[in-house]
Amino acid sequence: MPNYWLFKSEPQSYSIDDLQRDGTTPWSGVRNYQARNFMQAMSVGDEAFFYHSSCAVPGIVGVCLVVRTAYPDATAFDSRSEYYDPKSSPETPRWFNVDVKFLRAFSDVVPLTRLREIATLTNMPLLQRGQRLSVQPVRATEWRAILKLA
DNA sequence: GCCAACGTTGGC
């Protein structure tokens, strides 16, 4: 059985359309320990929702697939990258990323406001006040309920 | 180890 997850991204930075174009991409740039730990817990075959944040209609816009387990995030080693972290080195990497592959873009975004209306989803981390995790787990019941909305 | 200051996230 696969596990389910959710990845947030600002579409102006990297959108579901960008992932569709690229096919597969490293989910690099995550600089939060809890989010990193979730990526390290992922297996090949896990599926994830793609969430657009900080945009006109925040919400879930599609589905992607984990195709490579966590490995050191190369952007942390690159002093020219906006994600550079001098405390991370190839010898003792601090940040990791998985690779994700595009699976599907919903014909319509499932807006955050719609998610808040669904009783099954009330315990999702995504919907909790003040939570900001950019990578988070999704329960199988929640996964199915959201697919029905899409 | 405490905690104030600061920076970031992200909905609205």
Added chain:
DNA sequence: GCCAACGTTGGC
């Protein structure tokens, strides 16, 4: 643009 919430930093 506002601002609440939260994580991180660094002085002590």
